[in-house]
Amino acid sequence: MTEPDVIIIGGGPAGLAAxxxxxxxxxxxxxxxxxxxxxxxxxxxxxxxxxxxxQAAGPKARWNALAQAFSAARISxxxxxxxxGVDGDGLVLIENRRTGRIExxxxxxxxLATGAVExxxxxxxxxxxxxxxxxxxxxMMKETGRAPQGRxxxxxxxxxxxxxxxxxxxxxxxxxxxxxxxxxxxxxxxxIAMLGHAALLREAAGYLSQIYLRRVPWLRGTQLVAIVRDxxxxxxxxxxRDGSERQITxxxxxxxxxxRPNDFGLPNETTASTSRPLIVRAxxxxxxxGAFAAEADGRRAGRTVTDLxxxxxxxxxxxxxxxRARLAQATLxxxxxxxxxxxxxxxxxxxxxxxxxxxxxxxxxxxLCDRADRLTGREVKHNGRFAMGACQGRFCAANTAALxxxxxxxxxxxxxxxxxxxxxxxxxxxxxxxxxxIPPNTENE
Amino acid sequence: MTGQSFDxxxxxxxxxTGESLAAALDAAGIRTFGPDALGQxxxxxxxxxxxxxxxxxxxxxVREACITPARPGQLVEAMESRHD
Amino acid sequence: MxxxxxxxxxxxxxxxxxxxxxxxxxxxxxxxxxxDASAPAAEATxxxxxxxxxxxxxxxxxxxxxxxxxxxxxxxxxxGLFAGAFKRRSTFIVAASDEECAVxxxxxxxxxxxxxxxxxxxxxxxxxxxxxxxxxxxxxxxxHGEGHAIxxxxxxxxxxxxxxxxxxxxxVESLRLEDGGRRIAGIxxxxxxxxxxxxxxAAGNGSAGLLGFSGVLTPRKGQLLVTExxxxxxxxxxxxxxxxxxxxxxxxxKAGHAPPPRGLGLVIDPLVTGxxxxxxxxxxxxxxxxxxxxxxxxxLKDAVALVPGLAGVRLLRSFAGVRTAVVDGLPLVGRIPxxxxxxxxxxxxxxxxxxGPVTGKSIVQLICGEEPDLDLSSFEPARFASQGAxx
Numbered sequence: 001m002t003e004p005d006v007i008i009i010g011g012g013p014a015g016l017a018a019x020x021x022x023x024x025x026x027x028x029x030x031x032x033x034x035x036x037x038x039x040x041x042x043x044x045x046x047x048x049x050x051x052x053x054x055q056a057a058g059p060k061a062r063w064n065a066l067a068q069a070f071s072a073a074r075i076s077x078x079x080x081x082x083x084x085g086v087d088g089d090g091l092v093l094i095e096n097r098r099t100g101r102i103e104x105x106x107x108x109x110x111x112l113a114t115g116a117v118e119x120x121x122x123x124x125x126x127x128x129x130x131x132x133x134x135x136x137x138x139x140m141m142k143e144t145g146r147a148p149q150g151r152x153x154x155x156x157x158x159x160x161x162x163x164x165x166x167x168x169x170x171x172x173x174x175x176x177x178x179x180x181x182x183x184x185x186x187x188x189x190x191x192i193a194m195l196g197h198a199a200l201l202r203e204a205a206g207y208l209s210q211i212y213l214r215r216v217p218w219l220r221g222t223q224l225v226a227i228v229r230d231x232x233x234x235x236x237x238x239x240x241r242d243g244s245e246r247q248i249t250x251x252x253x254x255x256x257x258x259x260r261p262n263d264f265g266l267p268n269e270t271t272a273s274t275s276r277p278l279i280v281r282a283x284x285x286x287x288x289x290g291a292f293a294a295e296a297d298g299r300r301a302g303r304t305v306t307d308l309x310x311x312x313x314x315x316x317x318x319x320x321x322x323x324r325a326r327l328a329q330a331t332l333x334x335x336x337x338x339x340x341x342x343x344x345x346x347x348x349x350x351x352x353x354x355x356x357x358x359x360x361x362x363x364x365x366x367x368l369c370d371r372a373d374r375l376t377g378r379e380v381k382h383n384g385r386f387a388m389g390a391c392q393g394r395f396c397a398a399n400t401a402a403l404x405x406x407x408x409x410x411x412x413x414x415x416x417x418x419x420x421x422x423x424x425x426x427x428x429x430x431x432x433x434x435x436x437x438i439p440p441n442t443e444n445e
Numbered sequence: 446m447t448g449q450s451f452d453x454x455x456x457x458x459x460x461x462t463g464e465s466l467a468a469a470l471d472a473a474g475i476r477t478f479g480p481d482a483l484g485q486x487x488x489x490x491x492x493x494x495x496x497x498x499x500x501x502x503x504x505x506x507v508r509e510a511c512i513t514p515a516r517p518g519q520l521v522e523a524m525e526s527r528h529d
Numbered sequence: 530m531x532x533x534x535x536x537x538x539x540x541x542x543x544x545x546x547x548x549x550x551x552x553x554x555x556x557x558x559x560x561x562x563x564x565d566a567s568a569p570a571a572e573a574t575x576x577x578x579x580x581x582x583x584x585x586x587x588x589x590x591x592x593x594x595x596x597x598x599x600x601x602x603x604x605x606x607x608x609g610l611f612a613g614a615f616k617r618r619s620t621f622i623v624a625a626s627d628e629e630c631a632v633x634x635x636x637x638x639x640x641x642x643x644x645x646x647x648x649x650x651x652x653x654x655x656x657x658x659x660x661x662x663x664x665x666x667x668x669x670x671x672x673h674g675e676g677h678a679i680x681x682x683x684x685x686x687x688x689x690x691x692x693x694x695x696x697x698x699x700x701v702e703s704l705r706l707e708d709g710g711r712r713i714a715g716i717x718x719x720x721x722x723x724x725x726x727x728x729x730x731a732a733g734n735g736s737a738g739l740l741g742f743s744g745v746l747t748p749r750k751g752q753l754l755v756t757e758x759x760x761x762x763x764x765x766x767x768x769x770x771x772x773x774x775x776x777x778x779x780x781x782x783k784a785g786h787a788p789p790p791r792g793l794g795l796v797i798d799p800l801v802t803g804x805x806x807x808x809x810x811x812x813x814x815x816x817x818x819x820x821x822x823x824x825x826x827x828x829l830k831d832a833v834a835l836v837p838g839l840a841g842v843r844l845l846r847s848f849a850g851v852r853t854a855v856v857d858g859l860p861l862v863g864r865i866p867x868x869x870x871x872x873x874x875x876x877x878x879x880x881x882x883x884x885g886p887v888t889g890k891s892i893v894q895l896i897c898g899e900e901p902d903l904d905l906s907s908f909e910p911a912r913f914a915s916q917g918a919x920x
Contacts (some may be wrong), residue, residue, distance in 0.1 A: 034512050035512050035514075036514050037463070041493050047464055048461075048463055049461065050461075080514075082494075087819070087821045087825075088815070088816070088818075088821040091822055093822055102822070115493070117491065117496075118491065128486060128488075129476045129486040129487075130476050130488070131490070132489050132490045132491070132492070135492065136490055136511075137492075139492040140467070140468055140492055143463075143465065143468055144461075144468050144472070148471070262493075356485070356498070357483075371689070372694050373694040373695060375568075376697065379568055379681070379685070382575065382681040382682070383685045389497075390497035390757060390845060391495065391497045392845075394495045394496060395496050421846075423820060423847055423848065424820065424847065425844060425846075427494075428497065429844050430506055430507065430840075430841070430842075430843050430844075431756070431832075431841075431842055431843065432506070432833075434829050482757070482758035483758070505841060506841070507757075507841075525760065525761075
C-alpha cells in the first residue's frame with residue numbers, strides 16, 4: 001500500500017465525514033481507528049447478534065447514511081491503531097496493536113477527529129471501583145445491548161444523564177435516580193429557546209417520557225458530594241439545593257459533568273508547512289458540539305484539506321450546522337447550569353483525589369500553592385505531580401487548572417495545556433513496539 | 446454465545462464475539478482489575494481508552510481493557526500480578 | 530574584590546544554578562531578587578537526567594568539582610534541605626563488547642586514582658547479582674557514592690526554603706553600567722529596572738547576550754524519556770546504568786575536538802516513583818520543543834539491549850532540554866571580566882544538576898570574599914575576555 005495523501009485520526013462521525021469528502025476529491029485517504037469497529041463513542045456499534053439500543057430516529061438515520069457513503073467510497077481503515085502524535089521531523093506515528101509495531105507515515109495532511117472526553121468534577125471517592133463515567137456506561141450498553149447491572153446512580157450535570165437513564169430503562173434496568181446539579185425545568189425562558197432546536201427537543205422528550213414512565217427520580221438541583229465504600233456497596237452522599245443531605249446505597253455510579261474536546265497533547269493545527277503535514281481538527285476534538293455538528297465539521301475539514309492541497313487560497317468557513325450547534329449547546333449549557341456550580345471546587349475536602357493516576361489530592365494542591373510565590377502550571381505539575389500520570393491530564397488537568405485559578409485568583413489562570421504539555425506520545429506506548437519501529441512505505445500486514 | 450473464553454487470573458471468562466475485555470469482565474461481575482503500581486483500584490471508567498484506569502496485561506502487554514477486543518485463549522492478568 | 534559583603538543582589542536565571550545562588554545569598558541575609566525570563570527550572574534544569582555523579586568523568590577539574598558537588602548533595606540531604614529529593618545510588622557502567630571492556634577497565638582505574646570507590650563486576654557476578662541486566666553485559670563497574678536528584682524538585686526545595694518569590698516572565702534586556710563601565714548599576718528588564726550591589730548571571734543559554742561573549746556558549750539539546758511505573762523491575766535495579774559505549778565516544782573526544790553533531794549516551798535511571806528515566810542524546814541542532822522517533826527508538830533499543838525487561842514497560846513521556854556548553858568544555862564560574870560586581874555561573878553542559886548547588890555556594894563565597902568550596906581556577910570567565918566585553 002502506498003502512503004495516503006491524508007490520514008484521518010478517528011472513525012467517528014467527523015472522521016468518516018471528512019474521509020468521504022476527501023475521497024470525492026481524488027486525494028487518497030486512510031482512517032486510523034483504535035477499535036475494531038467504526039462509529040466513535042456516539043455511534044458505538046453493537047456487537048454481532050445484538051440489537052442496537054434505542055436511539056432517536058434522526059441521529060440513527062444520519063449515521064446509517066454516513067456509514068453507507070463511507071463504505072461505498074471504499075476508504076481504507078487501519079483498525080486497532082492508535083495515533084501517537086507527530087514527531088519533531090514531521091512523521092506521523094501510529095501504534096498498530098495487531099502487529100505490536102509502530103508505523104511511521106508522511107502524509108500531506110492529517111485530520112484529527114478524536115472526539116470528546118467527558119468532564120468529571122472531583123468528588124470524594126470518585127476513584128473507587130464501581131464508579132465510572134455515565135458515557136462509559138452508555139458506550140458499554142451500546143456495544144453489548146445490556147444495561148449496567150445492579151443499583152446504578154447517575155450523577156453530575158447535563159443532558160447525557162437523562163439519555164443514559166432512558167436507555168438503561170429501555171433495557172430493563174433503570175437507574176435508581178438521576179442526580180442533576182442543574183434544574184432545567186426552572187429555566188423556562190431558556191427552555192423556550194430550545195424550541196429552536198426541534199430535533200434535540202424531540203430527543204429529550206423521548207428520554208424524559210421513559211424516565212417518567214419508569215418513575216426514575218430526577219433529583220434536580222442536587223449534587224453528589226461524596227462516594228463512600230460501604231462493604232460491597234457504594235454510599236452516595238447527595239446535597240440538595242437547600243443544603244440538606246441524604247444518602248443512597250448503590251452498586252455503581254456513573255458520573256458526567258459535560259464534555260470537552262479530547263485534544264490533550266494533540267499537535268496544533270498547521271495549514272502552511274513544508275516539513276510537516278498540514279494538520280486540521282474536526283468534530284468534537286475541535287469544539288465539543290455533538291454528533292450532528294461533528295459530521296458537518298468533518299465535511300468542512302475535508303474540504304479545507306483538499307482546498308489546501310490543491311492550492312486554493314480561500315477556504316471553507318465553519319459549516320452552518322456548526323453555528324447552529326453552538327447555539328444549541330449554549331442553550332443546553334444554560335438550561336443545565338449547575339445551581340451551585342461556582343462553589344463546587346472550593347468546598348472540596350482536602351483528601352479528594354484530584355489526579356487519580358498519581359494519587360494526588362485537592363489538599364496536596366492547596367498545600368503546594370500555599371505560598372507567596374505564584375507557581376506556573378508547569379511548576380505545579382512538576383512539583384505536585386498533577387497530570388504526570390498515565391492519563392496525561394485528560395481527567396485532571398482542567399480540574400487542577402481550575403482549582404489553581406481559585407486558589408490564586410490574582411494573575412492569569414493556568415491553561416490545561418500548561419499542565420499537559422504538547423509532545424508525543426499522546427498515549428502511553430509499549431517500549432517493545434517502539435523498538436521495532438517500521439519506516440514508512442512498508443506493506444501494512 | 447459460542448463458548449469462547451479468555452483467562453482472567455485463573456478464571457475462565459466467557460465473551461461474545463466483538464466484545465471488549467472490559468465488557469466481558471463486566472458481564473462476569475468483575476468490578477476491579479487489581480491494584481495499579483500505586484496500589485489504587487483499576488477499573489472501567491471512561492470506556493474510550495482515554496483515562497487509563499482499566500489497564501490490564503493481555504498476553505504480557507499492558508492494554509486498556511475497554512478498547513481491547515476479547516479473543517479466545519488470551520491470558521489476561523492484573524497489571525501488577527507479575528513479579529519477574 | 531568586594532570589600533564587604535553586599536546587602537542586595539540580583540540573580541538572573543532561576544535554573545538550578547541561579548536558585549542555589551539565590552538560596553545561599555538569602556541565607557546570609559542578603560536581599561535577593563531572582564529573575565527569570567520564564568519560570569523556575571523552565572529550561573535545562575527542568576529537562577535534566579538528574580545525575581549527581583562522577584562516573585563518566587576523567588580526572589581533572591570537572592571530576593574535582595563533581596566530587597564536591599556529590600558531597601554537598603549528601604550533606605544537604607542529611608541536613609534536611611534535600612531530604613527525600615536526593616536518592617543515593619550507585620552507577621553501573623556496563624560494557625557489552627571486548628572493546629568496551631578494555632575502555633571500561635582503563636576508565637575504572639582512572640576513577641580509582643581520583644579517589645572514587647569503584648568495584649568491578651564480572652559476567653558471573655552480573656548474572657548472579659544483577660539479573661535484570663541482559664546476558665549481553667560482559668562486565669560492569671559499580672561506581673559507589675553516586676546519586677540522583679530531579680532538577681525542578683531541587684529548585685523547588687531551594688526556593689521554598691529561602692522563601693524567595695521569583696520574578697517570572699521577566700526578560701533581562703541589558704546590564705546598566707556606571708563608573709566608566711567598571712560597575713553594574715542595575716539591570717533593565719521587560720518589566721522595569723532594578724538595582725542591586727551585585728549581579729549574578731546564571732541564565733544558561735540566555736547568558737551569552739548579557740555577557741557580550743560571542744562564540745563561547747553553545748546550546749546542546751538532549752532528549753530524554755520517562756516510562757510508566759514498573760515497580761518490580763525498578764526494585765530489581767541496583768542503581769543507574771550507563772552504557773560503556775558512551776565512554777568510547779566520550780573518550781575519543783579530547784578538548785578542542787568537536788563532538789559529533791548527534792551522539793547517544795545511554796543512561797537508565799530507576800526513579801523513586803518506580804518509573805524509569807532513560808536518556809539521552811547530545812545534539813548541536815534542534816529545538817527543545819521536539820522529540821524525534823529516530824532518537825527515541827535508538828535510545829530505547831539500546832536500553833532494551835541492556836535491560837530486556839524494559840520491553841514490557843510503556844513509555845509515558847518524552848521531553849528535551851537544551852544544555853549550555855562552552856567551547857572548551859569547562860563552565861564559566863567567577864567574575865565577569867572587567868566588572869567589579871558582576872559574576873557569571875553557567876556553561877555546565879550535562880553537569881548542571883550535580884554542580885548546581887556547590888556552584889551556588891561557591892559563587893556566594895566568592896562574592897563575600899571567602900574561599901570558595903570549588904576550585905574555580907579552571908572555570909575563570911576571563912579566559913574568554915578577548916571574545917568581547919560585557920554588554
